[in-house]
Amino acid sequence: MEHITLNDGQQIPLLGFGTYKATDAEGVESVQEALRQGYRLLDTAAKYGNEEQVGEGIRRSGIPREEIIVTTKLWREGLGYAQTKQAFADSLSKLGLDYIDIYLIHWPANAKNYTNWQQVNADAWRAMEELQAEGKIKTIGVSNFWPEHLDALLQTARVVPALNQIEFHPGYWQPEVVAYCQEKGIAIESWSPLARGKVFGEPLLESLAKKHHKTVSQICLRWVIQHAVSVIPKSTSAARMAENLDVFDFSLSDEEMLAIDHLPQMGFSGELPNQWPDRV
Template sequence: MDTVTLYNGKKMPAIGFEICKNSNEEKAVQSIVKAIEVGFRHLDSSAGFQNGELVSRGLKKSGFPREELFLTSNLMIDGHSYMDVKRNVEEILKKLETDYLDLYLIHWPFDKGNGEDWDKKNLETWRAMEDLYEEGKLQAIGVSNFSINHLENIVEHAKIKPMVNRLQIHPGVTQNKLREYCKKYDIIVQACSPLNPLNVLRKEDRIRGMLEKYDKSLAQVLLRFGMDLDVVPLTKSAHTYRIEENFNVFDFKLDKEDYDYLFEWRHPDFIESDNQNGRPPQIN
């Protein structure tokens, strides 16, 4: 399994499987088992889906050693206080029946739309995560949807820099300035929603030619694009064949001309959001 290395030395698998909300509990559990079976080791469970017990069942059913998995969860926007973070992490650990999380993220930042003290609120939240990191309950800590001003606030005032920033990244939304800032400070970028433009792109002749050239699906090409962009894409599906397909992206790389085409591709339906002055869009 290919990995990337966080600046604290921890290895993170180069692709992740998001465990999404599913009203069919058995299907949700089986999707986790299948993801592990095909090779996924990076499993992301959003606190917002309140599916910790299902994740625990899936992990048990897989029989796979906990220490060989990379488990991630996050803090939702209504939990931004020092004690809320502490309670949230303890609750997640209890539900997952584990002693630690490999990565824990602030899902959304407080920003200027939340008042003049947005920066202090983010720092209070972050300090709780630093303490839990030093206690060993969190082996890596990071953020989601943080713009440069949000990151600067932590980088300049906290003891520990974020190790990960999860962003919406895909053709049409490559967030170049923000990715460059993250690279400068050794912050790994995860890509949520990497398949967003799939239905638009599939109509283009150039894309159909790519699929024939690589003998891959469009989903696989988009995931490979993210990996070639040096981000860690997160996939999700409850369907067996798609789970298998989404993992099968390690045996090819995009040629430069195809990579450049996807990197420069633009469409009015896909634009970078303004996370500086208002709450970011509700993305994973």
């Protein structure tokens, strides 16, 4: 497994395990299986409704807690200083952990939903900075933040976000956001790396899969990783979990990377951080 080092010194695997929609027994079992196969970065969120299952899967796995990096997220309706402190306490309790490795603001406040969205984000961030200083969070970051949201946040932040988790996949990878974050030393993490299934059947990706004797999924994950972006594919299938891990024995050429970069838009979720709850 390859790693990247965040701006706070913490190392995270380039490939982690997503748990979106993995609830109930399936959630527990998938986390157990992922850890058994060697995943050490787990991604959940308060909104996913499965923090209890993720925590139980960790406990049942027998893997030492210090070997596992757990990410969870503050939902957009719980922003603000006091609300953030309470939401974090709730997540910590549901996970059954003593600390959280990575805590992210899931979506930024925006002008459509808050009179003073800049202050709302700043207040949530201040609470997270305090929780980090207390040792309850190792790394703090954001998710789905555009440069306009980060510019505002950085005016008052004492800690620069270590990570920005964004929609990033062939057909929609937000290069302007990526370039901005790289300039600020903020690592990027990809969600929805398979474009909600739209990558399957795409001729270029199918041809590259055949050429490299890999699957389309593996081509997409490799493309993300070669952008120096971490990625958290989700699967409840043991075979697919193993397939997703098997992307470190080949490389895409510069020409192949560029060709994927220039694929037309596909698989875009329609989610925009300055428009929620509406979709485009």
